[in-house]
Amino acid sequence: MARPLRFRYAPGRWTEDRVVGQIYRDLDRNLGATRRRPWFKQPDRYAGERFEMDNGDIALFIWNDEEAYWLGNTETPEALWRTEKYNFSDVPDDVSRWATRELTAQLHDESPWLEPYPALSWFFLPVFLSKDGRETTRAFFDEHAAGFPDATREEALEFYESFLRTRVLDEWREVMAGKLGTSEYLDLTRMTATMGEFNVGHLLVEAGYEIEPEIDVSTGHAIDYRAERPDGEAALVEVTRPTPTGQRRAGTPVAAVRDTAATKSEGQLEEHGGGVVLFVDCSSFPDDEWQSILAERPEVHHRPAVVFRLRPSGRIEGYTKGSVPIDIQLS
Structure with a gap:
């Protein structure tokens, strides 16, 4: 399974002859490729190319006398095999912005139903245009309402757009979007479980907490969230x-x-030895x-715990077990 989209960085002097000889010809020989001008103006200090493959893959390449950046959901040319990989946030801002504009336009051209949701499109761009997952990840939102039963695509998209628009x-x-996966096989269980973390993030933010995901603990595990109140009181949350x-x-x-809660509490949470609030997201269940x-x-099998069901309208129902140190309003 391929990873979410990441840049490859190739230091050294690049020229058009080198790009044609080591990038374009490699792509064309293996996949059939067409050289295009980028849809948007690349950063001033770089020359740029857009490669479109016969199988629908795309790649972006910009270069100058000192370095080059590659980003694509296709086979990597041999000349770039040993190059370092970087996330969107780890390359120069103007390079990241340019590539994001190119890829977002590509995404909305292929899936125009995502265009009204710019925050969601941006957040999941590395998986929506990944090599193996570009069809399955979009299908999850399009055909399965991101895991909400008895909801429309638009209701689900608007809910997650509203949450991601907060930018928390x-x-x-890169980490949170990557959890959705980039497999060519649609794994509804994994994808729906991933959106459970976004659901709990929404609940915590709505309740006034600042959140930080992926908290490393001494057992070697990562707890899903650290939630902190304005007064500094904090709690760890697992979903x-x-x-x-x-x-x-x-x-x-x-x-x-x-059964599901027991698997979590008898494994990771038992090893941790307490101090974690378990959120059991029942949003997949029909009425x-x-x-x-x-x-x-x-x-x-664990206390404290919050068992809840969230609807795209924002309605939350549920109950608690034990003394929950997080103030969540449940109806």
Whole structure:
């Protein structure tokens, strides 16, 4: 499985002859390639090319007498195999902005339904245009409403657009977007679980907390969030998301919640030894299954815990177990 899009940095003197000989001819020989002018003006200190492959792959390349940057969802030319890779945030700002404009235009040309959602388009751009995941990641939002049952694509997109527009996760974009995966096979379980982390991020921000994801702890694990109140009080938060009974062997919705929570609490959280709030995101369950969970309010093998269901409208229902040190309003 390929990684999310990253730049390759190639120091050294590049000329048009070298670009043609070592980049274009390699691509054309292996895939069939056409040289194009970039759609947008590249940074002034660079010359630029856009390569379009016969199979729909694209690549961007800018260079000068001292260095070059490559970004593409296609085979890497041999001349660039041993080059270092960098995230969008780790290259010069003007290079990153230019490449983002190019790729965003490509994304919206191919999937115009994403154009009304610029924050979401930007945040997930490294996976929406990744080598292996560009079809599956878009299909997840387009055809599966990002994991919300009984919701339209537009409702799901507007919800995540509203959250990502706050920019609270911008610093961790590469990591958080990458969790969606870049596989050519649609893995609804993994993708939906990933969006559970965004759902909990939304809940924490709405409750007035500052959040920081991927907190390394002494057990060698990474806890999903550190949530801090304005007064400085903080708590660690771990997220799990059960799948509905129609997608698993558990016979009832209550069993599904118990089994999924047990896996998390008897593994990672048990090793940590306490001090973590477990959020059990039941947003994948349709109305009837969620109502049975809400009626029984099952234990989840861990305290403190928050069991909740979120709808794209922002409505939150749920219950807590134990003394939860986070002020979340549940209906």
